[in-house]
Amino acid sequence: MTVGIDKIAFFTSPYYIETADLAKARGVDPNKYLIGIGQKRQSVIPPTQDTVTLAANAAVKVLTQEDRDTIDMVILGTETGIDNSKAGAIYIQELLGITQAARAFEIKQACYGATAGVQMAVEHVTLHPHSKVLVIASDIARYGLKTAGEVTQGGGAVAMLISSDPEILILGGQSAFHSENIMDFWRPLYRREALVDGHYSTDVYIDFFNKTWQQYQQATGQSLSDFSAFVFHLPFTKMGLKALRSVVSTSEHADRLLHEFDFSTQYGEIVGNLYTGSLYLSLLSLLANSDQLHIGDRIGLFSYGSGAQGEFYSGQLATGFKRQLLKTSVEDVLTNRQQLTIPEYEQLYSTDISLHAGDVDFDTQKDESRFLLAGRHGGQLKYVDSSLKRG
Ligand code: COA
Secondary structure, three states: OOEEEEEEEEEOOOEEEEHHHHHHHOOOOHHHHHHHHOOOEEEEOOOOOOHHHHHHHHHOOOOOHHHHHHEEEEEEEOOOOOOOOOOHHHHHHHHHOOOOOOEEEEEOEOEOHHHHHHHHHHHHHHHOOOOEEEEEEEEEEOOOOOOHHHHHOEEEEEEEEEEEOOOOEEEOOOEEEEEOOOOOEEOOOOOOOOEEOHHHHHHHHHHHHHHHHHHHHHHHOOOHHHOOEEEEOOOOHHHHHHHHHHHHOOOOOHHHHHHHHHHHHOOHHHHEOOHHHHHHHHHHHHHHHOOOOOOOOEEEEEEEEOOOEEEEEEEEEOOOOOHHHHHHHHHHHHHOOEEOOHHHHHHHHOOOHHHOOOOEEOOOOOOOOOEEEEEEEOOEEEEEEHHHHHO
């Protein structure tokens, strides 16, 4: 029996901005954002979407009734909680009609949370082969308006169904991890926006990648030649590129691995940072866009959550992997987005529900996503499934 990712799906907001427009509005050379940082567009999240609706909108694309009846664990990886106590996974379970005979909870460790969820899910299914676990990475990356981090915002969700005999990626092998108490990126309880020392964070990320990659090689005896590609947590695409270059620079595998890396950034550079979902969007981007991957190929995954936790692990492509299906599924979401002007984006930025206490109703007519946040009454969030209304 093998265990791993059987299904994977992505969702983001219907709105985006061009980073070249943002650069002009901030008095910056657009090439700094486009080339220096490596981001072309970023998703802008309207008030009718939060981490719960983004997650449910991703997962609903792949779940069958049989999955809903079999899933016995729903794990939400997020650092954009919708409540200081209650897990978003409970709402997601209900919205998706997943059986109540399940555990539903949330994991937070900056951008690493979903990887902890994936590892827990793999161990659970290994012990209980008939189980299925839904792991969803969902976040809204928010820095301050007019700050250096603004160009690295974004948001969205990647949902993964972990099961035995998976169709897409076989997991469960050796993993290497490293954690250390550092202050590179954090969000104090009184803030909605992250505080970040971006240059320091990049240095730590590269250091953690090198440490975990070394550990992994020592434990497995594998080396660059055993890998078809590496995918990275990508707050911005240049960050992963720097990490990859740090280990391949003098290797005969450099050209091949850097070429594959480009496929893994194609979606991230037009969506922006998903925090804990970024690594899994990179994986999806590689799987959907590379034409060099074959069944059995090994892919390395580097997960990083500031604060900080790093983990390197790998998976092998399973026999059911179908590139075109994944590509169509992601591009359906990305081709129907609406471009916003910078003033429109700034206006949406100020409507975030967590900024104001009190009752609020949102206009759900403009957002055609299936699951929507309709508002909050008496401190209770109100989610709707618009397909029920539209019949
Ligand atoms: N044309 C092309 N490239 C340009 C340029 C231009 N006109 N102007 C600058 N650049 C390049 C710089 O050379 C630099 O490239 P390098 O890193 O390869 O040297 C890059 O653009 C960024 O410039 P820099 O001056 O370092 O930008 P910055 O001080 O505004 O900060 C970040 C950039 C990424 C550090 C900042 O956006 C940030 O902190 N983001 C958040 C990151 C994060 O979330 N980290 C934690 C999670 S892991």
